[in-house]
Each structure stands twice: as C-alpha cells, then as structure tokens.
Amino acid sequence: MIWFGNLSRILVGPTAEAIANSAESTRMQVALERTAERSPGLSGQDLVDALVATGWVNRRTAERLLPHFRHFDPDRHFSEYLRRLSFRGSSAAEPFRAGVRCLVEETLGDGWIDRVGPEPCIRFGLGEFEGVVLAQPQVGFTISGQTRDALAAAVEEMPDVVVVVARTFDRHAVQQLGGILHRSGLPGTLVTVNLLLGIRAMTLRYQPDPRRVAELLACGGTLRSADIASLGEREAAVA
Secondary structure, eight states, X not given: OOOOOOOOXXXXXXXXHHHHTSOXXXXXXXHHHHHHHHOTTOOHHHXXXXXXXXXSSOHHHHHHHGGGGTTOOHHHHHXXXXXXXXXXXXXXXXXXXXXXXXXXXXXXXXXXXXXXXXXXXXXXXXXXXXXXXXXXXXXXXXXXXXXXXXXXXXXXXXOSEEEEEESSBOTTHHHHHHHHHTTTTXXXXXEEHHHHHHHHHHHHHHOXXXXXXXXXXXXXXXXXXXXXXHHHHHHHHHO
C-alpha cells in the first residue's frame, strides 16, 4: 500500500564507499531501493535482473536474500523518493522527471522523455490522445521563464493536454497557466506530487481504463483530492 503522509525532512544516505564495505544485507537493501526508484513494479526474474544491474549485489546473493526482504515495499519507497526529490529544485530535475515518467507509464501505459520548446518533458500517447507533462521539483512553483516558453511551444503543437507537476504551486499559477493557454483551447492541468501519487495508488488498486486517467488529467485547472477520490469511487461502483 502506498503511504500518503508528508515527508518531514530530506534524508542524507551513506556514501557509496561505506555501502560497498558493508554487510551484504545492507547492499541488498540499497539495491532494492535503487531498483524501486526506477521501476517499482518489477517482480520475479525481472526484479532479480534489475537488482544485479545496480551493481550492489550479484545474482546469487539477490536470489538468496530476496525472500528475506518481503517486508520491503517498493511502492512506498518510490513514493517517498519522489516526494524527497520534489523539494530539491533544479538539482533534482533529471531524476524527478525520470520518476514522473515512470509514474506516467504505469498509469497511462506509455511515457517517454522528450522536449517541448526549451524544456525537457514527458510525453505520452493513448491511441490518438497525446499529452505533454512538465515536471518541476519546486515548492510554490510559478509558471514563468522556460516553463512559460515550453507551454507556448506546446500551444503550437496542440497536444490534447498539457500537465504541469510540482511539489506545490504558487497561488497565481492557475491564472498564469490560463493566460498562456486560454485562446488555444488547450486544456492545462496543475497536479501536485502527492495527488499524482494518489492517481498511481488508485490505478494500482482499481485498474481503471487508462483513458479515464487521461480524461482526469485533461480536466484543466488544479487537480484536487476529490477528483482523485471520484476516480476510485466510480470504479468501485462499476465493479
């Protein structure tokens, strides 16, 4: 189950040298964490392959120790990891974007890193439906500078939706987004990291059609908790 609590501080981990000289159980824990940060949904042989690829454990060790780490929750770790990154600003831009890409792929079935105007972005396609996601590890994020230029470039492309993800948004962000997009008719949606993780949690639990997730992201304005909850409630009612 994914944890929805707030992370109160940024944790600093041990150095790579300290880990390399530590017990194999510690190295296994680190391998599990690094794997969960990139691909939290792996299992079976794919998980073993990914653990070995981290370089912290060999295949024999991974296979031997994995049954002893049933307590490790990759979904929870992934959520905590993405929340930690969301506080860190431009220094965490690349790993934060990679984490959001993973989440987009999990919930929509597709997601890859690309560019729109001057900004790296995440793109997804769902049949003829196309979306652009701008991921910013910022608190109180304002839409200006290169993000404004990227949104203007998206208007020229005219995907079906533009989504901006940040830790939190400045109170003027909705008006700033609307000022860029209002004449184009292109829907733009602001999503906090916690609510994006909420979408992932609902998707893992209820397995909705990805088109419903895309429709939710295309609602425009600021996505709220009630929007996420209604996704799960509707799925429960249909079931």
